[in-house]
Amino acid sequence: KQEVTQIPAALSVPEGENLVLNCSFTDSAIYNLQWFRQDPGKGLTSLLLIQSSQREQTSGRLNASLDKSSGRSTLYIAASQPGDSATYLCAVRVADKLIFGTGTRLQVFP
């Protein structure tokens, strides 16, 4: 059974810091991996999608890497801003299902 874990569970940092959020999964047979952002009481916003054959994807200040063999992905946020405060979720696609991680609650203070 695929299990997805995210570390840390919560993170509070001053703005300007570069951050690394970790995601690990137990079964490397994934179709792709997706990182999402969720603001309180809101739905999910897709940030980055990495196919199983890819190693990384970049969008603006965000960079996500994927090491399928070791079952790990990292989301790198450069020069964090208060507007980045949210919960970040990673999810792996297995067959037709998307299995979510436990999430990292990020707070960036001015």
Added chain:
Amino acid sequence: GAVVSQHPSWVICKSGTSVKIECRSLDFQATTMFWYRQFPKQSLMLMATSNEGSKATYEQGVEKDKFLINHASLTLSTLTVTSAHPEDSSFYICSALGLAENTGELFFGEGSRLTVL
């Protein structure tokens, strides 16, 4: 990215009543839609997978007679919580996979918050 719309965004109902939540793909056709449930400060839990024109596939532990799912068209799936009880209060989120999708990216609705009194 593709747009998925959910309605209503929030609903309050009395115990014993039924509530219907709609999930629409606005600018693409979705062969498959997924329904998730999220409790406060927890991650998303997949409830069921619905394919257009066929019966939904429910995850283990999810009562199919309690949570009725209909996917009658390529742009609309509905979740009906029947005889709702306070323990059904939760945040329900749908996602959709496009017909011509070849990246496997899923797009999510804004979610529907259900409160059962």
